[in-house]
Amino acid sequence: MEILLFGITRDIAGKAKLSIPAGEQLQTVGDLKVWLGQQYPAMQQLSSLAVAVDSEYADDSMPIGNNSEIALIPPVSGG
Amino acid sequence: MEILLFGITRDIAGKAKLSIPAGEQLQTVGDLKVWLGQQYPAMQQLSSLAVAVDSEYADDSMPIGNNSEIALIPPVSGG
Amino acid sequence: MLIRIVEHIDLGEAPAYLGSEETGAINLFVGTVRNHSKGKKVLHLDFEAYEPMALKEMEKLGLQAKQKWPLYEVAIIHAVGHKLPGQPVVVIGVSSAHRDASFEACRWLIDELKRTVPIWKKEFYEDNSVWVNAHP
Amino acid sequence: MLIRIVEHIDLGEAPAYLGSEETGAINLFVGTVRNHSKGKKVLHLDFEAYEPMALKEMEKLGLQAKQKWPLYEVAIIHAVGHKLPGQPVVVIGVSSAHRDASFEACRWLIDELKRTVPIWKKEFYEDNSVWVNAHP
Numbered sequence: 001m002e003i004l005l006f007g008i009t010r011d012i013a014g015k016a017k018l019s020i021p022a023g024e025q026l027q028t029v030g031d032l033k034v035w036l037g038q039q040y041p042a043m044q045q046l047s048s049l050a051v052a053v054d055s056e057y058a059d060d061s062m063p064i065g066n067n068s069e070i071a072l073i074p075p076v077s078g079g
Numbered sequence: 080m081e082i083l084l085f086g087i088t089r090d091i092a093g094k095a096k097l098s099i100p101a102g103e104q105l106q107t108v109g110d111l112k113v114w115l116g117q118q119y120p121a122m123q124q125l126s127s128l129a130v131a132v133d134s135e136y137a138d139d140s141m142p143i144g145n146n147s148e149i150a151l152i153p154p155v156s157g158g
Numbered sequence: 159m160l161i162r163i164v165e166h167i168d169l170g171e172a173p174a175y176l177g178s179e180e181t182g183a184i185n186l187f188v189g190t191v192r193n194h195s196k197g198k199k200v201l202h203l204d205f206e207a208y209e210p211m212a213l214k215e216m217e218k219l220g221l222q223a224k225q226k227w228p229l230y231e232v233a234i235i236h237a238v239g240h241k242l243p244g245q246p247v248v249v250i251g252v253s254s255a256h257r258d259a260s261f262e263a264c265r266w267l268i269d270e271l272k273r274t275v276p277i278w279k280k281e282f283y284e285d286n287s288v289w290v291n292a293h294p
Numbered sequence: 295m296l297i298r299i300v301e302h303i304d305l306g307e308a309p310a311y312l313g314s315e316e317t318g319a320i321n322l323f324v325g326t327v328r329n330h331s332k333g334k335k336v337l338h339l340d341f342e343a344y345e346p347m348a349l350k351e352m353e354k355l356g357l358q359a360k361q362k363w364p365l366y367e368v369a370i371i372h373a374v375g376h377k378l379p380g381q382p383v384v385v386i387g388v389s390s391a392h393r394d395a396s397f398e399a400c401r402w403l404i405d406e407l408k409r410t411v412p413i414w415k416k417e418f419y420e421d422n423s424v425w426v427n428a429h430p
Contacts, residue, residue: 004344006342006344006412006414007342007414007416007425007428008414008425008428011425045429046428046429047427047428047429047430052344052347052412055344055346055347055350056347056350057410071344071347071412073344073347073412074414074425074428075427075428076408076409076410076411076412076413076414076427077408077413077414077415077425077426077427077428078341078343078348078372078384078407078408078411078412078413078414078415079325079372079383079384079404079407079408079411079413083208085206085208085276085278086206086278086280086289086292087278087289087292090289124293125292125293126291126292126293126294131208131211131276134208134210134211134214135211135214136274150208150211150276152208152276153278153289153292154291154292155272155273155274155275155276155277155278155291156272156277156278156279156289156290156291156292157205157207157212157236157248157271157272157275157276157277157278157279158189158236158247158248158268158271158272158277169306169309170305170306173305173324177324177326177380177382178380179327179328179329179379179380180328180329180330181326181328182325182326182327182328183323183324183325183326184322184323184324184325184326185321185322185323185324185400186320186321186322186323186324187319187320187321187322187393187396187397188309188313188319188320188321188322189318189319189320189393190313190317190318190319190320191315191318192315192316192317192318192391193315193316194316243315244313244314244315246313255328257323257325257401257404260323261323261397261400261401264321264397265393265397268393
């Protein structure tokens with residue numbers, strides 16, 4: 001599974017896409033957030049961290065899979 | 080004394096400037112308004128009628144004279 | 159301040175005037191001729207100004223707005239003459255560091271302009287014409 | 295609706311799109327780069343968007359605004375890339391019959407855009423750079 005990174009999350013990970021090792025059992029957005037916090041403690045310091053599934057904001061219960069486009073949405077600052 | 084007319088006051092008087100006969104004793108804006116109401120009853124039907132002396136809104140007690148530029152300001156509708 | 163009464167409004171003028179490296183926010187209001195009013199078809203409008211006084215009143219409003227809000231610049235442009243549906247008749251623009259002041263000042267300026275600036279609008283319908291606001 | 299993410303904002307585009315014979319009022323908000331922020335000199339900003347999602351969110355906001363207010367048209371344009379002080383980064387424009395709706399909807403749209411649209415701004419000062427809003 002690949003995760004698109006933007007803004008400060010790309011700086012934290014040092015890359016624009018994150019591959020989740022096949023062995024990790026991440027079923028939902030919530031599981032992904034827990035895993036990210038373990039891998040990248042700096043992401044826990046952000047004001048907020050949302051996840052988009054197929055370019056829609058998703059809550060923690062949303063299932064994630066290989067056929068979805070998944071992206072991390074750190075605090076937005078457009079305008 | 081000459082009075083500049085704008086908008087509907089020009090239509091009512093049928094001209095762009097009004098000359099006040101020298102014999103009329105009009106000392107103030109208030110006197111002018113009374114005189115106008117007598118000469119042109121249609122001006123009394125307006126929502127409001129202000130007078131400007133030297134291009135500033137003037138209240139009824141303001142003196143008027145031959146050296147001032149005097150104008151009638153019917154209800155404005157710019158914008 | 160940019161305070162003007164013109165025959166034809168150039169919509170690029172106010173934004174060009176207001177932009178600067180210090181400002182973060184520009185709010186612009188453009189009033190245009192609508193092709194209908196009170197259920198009737200409007201053919202055109204004629205605007206007339208008591209120009210020296212209108213410019214003075216517009217300038218006063220700009221100065222008052224600058225006292226009430228932290229603004230960088232103010233632009234007030236009004237058209238006179240014969241205007242067709244779709245054409246701009248008034249532009250108010252303000253620039254400020256943050257957006258609150260720009261929205262509030264722009265709104266206040268257009269409301270005050272309509273209340274105090276000696277400019278008159280005659281609406282021409284298919285069967286008659288009226289000086290707007292003249293009668294109760 | 296005019297919903298765009300562009301490299302360079304043309305300030306004439308939204309007003310040209312919004313003008314029509316039916317509308318009486320256009321409100322336009324332009325956000326520009328300020329040369330200072332929190333007391334520090336800003337050299338430039340970099341904007342980045344998650345473009346497909348940002349366009350979807352901008353479109354949702356436009357549709358919501360049209361449900362909340364009687365609007366004719368909505369334009370939302372955001373810039374991405376390297377932006378210098380004075381350059382426009384966002385334009386929100388709405389047209390309506392009367393000015394109340396245009397001011398209210400424009401204000402709501404810029405506030406919501408800043409809250410929900412996945413676009414990120416990095417501020418570059420003389421000695422460092424920060425992703426705006428990233429940390430509490």
